[in-house]
Amino acid sequence: MFAWWQILLLTLYSAYQIMDELGPYSSAGQAVFAGLISGLIMGDMVTGLYIGGSMQLMVLGVGTFGGASRVDANSGTVVATAFAVGAGMQPEQALAAIGVPVAALLVYTDILARFANTFWGHRCDADVEKMNWGAFNVHYLLGGVSWMLSRCLPIFLALVFGQGLVEVVVNALNNDFAWLAKGLTVAGGALPAVGFAILLRYLPVKKHVPYLLLGFTIAALFSTVFTSIKVVAGDVATIGASDAVASVLADAGVKLSGGTFNTLSMLTIALIGLALSLIYYRDNQQAPAIAAASSVEEDDDDEL
Template sequence: MTIQWWQILLITLYSGFAIYDGNNTTFGTVKPTMAGFVAGLIMGDVQTGLIVGGTLNLLVLGVGNFGGSSMPDYMTGALLGTAFAVLSGKGAEFGATLAVPIGLLMIQLDVLARFCNTFLQHHAEKLVSEGKLKSATHMNLYGIIPTSLSRMLPVFLALVFGSQFVQDVVNNLPMWLMNGLKTAGGILPALGIAILLRYLPLKKNFAFLLVGFFLAAFLKVPVIGAAMIGLAMALIAFGMDNQKSAQPAAADTDDEGDMEDE
């Protein structure tokens, strides 16, 4: 089977919109299952697309990228894995296997896109300090371009040149570049968490932070388990706050009743 130009165009455009949706509108198009379904629909084999996308979705259940962290981009992997599975006729297993290194490679490209956006953000901050708010807003919108291109370009090139092109890129990336991107990717999660903690009411809720750290670092509780414990603690705290706010109201009612008796 030979891929058509309109199929390349549609899958490329979808990759750009999906990563935008994942960071902004959150319609769910960035999920691997949805990406596999759309790619399968475009390629004429929805079943293969659903199998590839569903398989990759199992790899990211309960995983989220917070702050400045990057995670494997299995949306792009699902798009290309489905396309190559249909084109080669080797089935969904081949597509899912090929999609894993694609998703891992996209971590590095995601880091590069974030680096590009830092220049735009610094320029936006400069415009804000000069009172040019409208221009600063435009600079933030321009940040969509590097992020979308970081998906659209590899998808387009891979579909034009074939699966062997993807494998050659993975195998021939310079080690110094890979090590540098891995180092940056390791620093970004810590930086992202630090930024989040700065804007959270940490002093008031420091005990919850200690409990969460203890669960994750010492007891090795999975993310879902820690989240359930956090939810339980939040419900307890919420209930205690409601009781405290209800007590003054009850006291005021009693006072009013005593005054009426007099």
């Protein structure tokens, strides 16, 4: 299922990604980059980006404070991408059946790494008291080794010894448990929505509802434009383009659909109008209060 060099590269990357998250902060330790790099190693970048992007959205609203542990979305992405490509699983199935459980299980290895670092931290404190800077550097670097082992060792074991188990699971999902496979596909597709829900729970949405409506509408419009850009270009050319322009578009690979150009829907116009109206109403409600505060400040300045 996996070549030895693929296991080696995925293991090395899993060791690096946690150190990047703790130190250099090059963003290579984010789930979407984990999907990109894992997809490149496995030879299917599209699947890697899909799983990594979905996992990134799933943990979008999840944050940690202080020394709190969290689900390891990066490691879950690496393992899910590897088995999705190697075993021929659907990306949604791999995300729900492998990625999320692995991300949750690696919370425990994260805790073990933190325990190990307390030992090396005390050694570093002792080295500072003795001014033994050479030993301090060694113990400091060993703390990083414990972090890397907490990620690369479980992933290495999963890639080496988990292939047979995953093959059995995939065969079962394709045959006797096809109903479960459909459920996992639906669950995997819904996971990004969970991340958005968590994020909206902590953002000041009530205070900025107009901008939420505008952002949603604009994002939906851009999604429509980018996913059907050829059809839109064909419709525009059909309506008002000359034969010469239509010929150029055909040479460029744009097929004229022969349909009619559709303007914005009434729902889109209504959402944009509602958002702008709320912004106008809020600004006009705040204007008298701001003017009153300004007048009070001017009166105080005159008295001084």
